[in-house]
Amino acid sequence: DARIVPYGKLAFDAASTVYHYATEIFEGLKAYRTPDGAVQLFRPIENVRRMNNSAERMSLPQMDEDMMLEALLKFVSVEKDWVPDKPGTSLYLRPFLVAVDPCLSLHPVHQCVFCIIACPVGSYFPNGLKPVPILIEEQDVRAVRGGTGYAKCGGNYAGAMRASDRAEAKGFSQVLWIDGVERKYVEEAGGMNVMFQINGEIVTPELNGSVLPGITRKSCIEVMRGWGMKVTERLLSLDELLEACKTGALEEAWCCGTAAVIAPIGELAYGDDHYIVNNNQIGKTTRRLYDEVTGIQWGLLPDKYNWTVAVK
Numbered sequence: 001d002a003r004i005v006p007y008g009k010l011a012f013d014a015a016s017t018v019y020h021y022a023t024e025i026f027e028g029l030k031a032y033r034t035p036d037g038a039v040q041l042f043r044p045i046e047n048v049r050r051m052n053n054s055a056e057r058m059s060l061p062q063m064d065e066d067m068m069l070e071a072l073l074k075f076v077s078v079e080k081d082w083v084p085d086k087p088g089t090s091l092y093l094r095p096f097l098v099a100v101d102p103c104l105s106l107h108p109v110h111q112c113v114f115c116i117i118a119c120p121v122g123s124y125f126p127n128g129l130k131p132v133p134i135l136i137e138e139q140d141v142r143a144v145r146g147g148t149g150y151a152k153c154g155g156n157y158a159g160a161m162r163a164s165d166r167a168e169a170k171g172f173s174q175v176l177w178i179d180g181v182e183r184k185y186v187e188e189a190g191g192m193n194v195m196f197q198i199n200g201e202i203v204t205p206e207l208n209g210s211v212l213p214g215i216t217r218k219s220c221i222e223v224m225r226g227w228g229m230k231v232t233e234r235l236l237s238l239d240e241l242l243e244a245c246k247t248g249a250l251e252e253a254w255c256c257g258t259a260a261v262i263a264p265i266g267e268l269a270y271g272d273d274h275y276i277v278n279n280n281q282i283g284k285t286t287r288r289l290y291d292e293v294t295g296i297q298w299g300l301l302p303d304k305y306n307w308t309v310a311v312k
């Protein structure tokens with residue numbers, strides 16, 4: 001009984017499980033306006049699949065992939081005029097699934113609501129791409145082995161707020177999470193994955209269950225491998241990263257995710273130690289990657305990977 005209706009409030013029973021036990025998952029993707037005025041999505045099937053993976057982890061029902069994709073395409077088709085056309089802008093889409101069983105006892109979920117909302121968004125870097133400072137989080141952890149790190153569920157973000165609030169108050173853009181088990185390995189940034197160029201090789205933390213499998217991350221890896229670059233997904237210890245900062249082996253670092261696409265890292269702070277990356281400048285690989293991925297998203301470059309999906 002899906003419908004496309006004006007934006008508004010949702011009212012569910014006050015005992016709905018989502019309000020008490022955070023039984024919900026969500027996704028985030030964008031619709032882009034191309035130079036000829038058309039509208040396209042970027043790899044929406046990946047979001048649809050990730051949504052089902054998140055649902056599985058949270059014991060929420062699986063949804064039909066074709067239905068989700070059709071819902072996204074129909075919704076954007078109706079709301080097409082909201083897709084802005086200024087450089088760097090897009091229409092952010094937020095599908096979400098919430099459990100609304102009015103039941104305080106801990107029983108399996110039976111009743112869910114699936115919604116998509118949208119909002120035009122400006123460029124993440126309105127004054128052009130700019131390196132950001134990142135604080136390595138020493139106290140809180142985001143995820144643990146066997147936990148929900150790989151799922152896009154609200155609880156992961158709620159538990160991360162305290163650290164990001166503290167980092168923001170100190171002038172940092174995001175935190176860099178360290179693994180929650182050994183407190184030794186780099187995992188990801190607040191809302192983005194991370195990549196490092198160390199001695200010419202690209203190193204990114206492997207998907208070990210506590211890192212969110214980013215679609216931008218996946219795309220960056222495919223693009224760089226296509227360029228013939230060596231990209232390694234592996235454990236990267238904080239010690240190794242800081243050593244690479246000290247010796248200058250760390251040439252470039254960036255975050256990647258739907259919001260900013262690529263955010264160059266200009267500074268890494270660990271306690272009172274501050275490490276400047278690439279003289280706080282945008283590196284060559286970072287820039288090239290940004291231009292390539294955003295070029296495909298906004299239809300400025302040919303989509304040789306077949307990643308974009310036209311909205312009719």
Ligand code: PLP
Binds near residue numbers: 190193212216217259
């Ligand atoms: N890591 C976290 C914790 C995120 O919230 C996001 C954003 O969705 C990402 C990584 C990047 O994922 P994607 O590239 O699919 O936006």
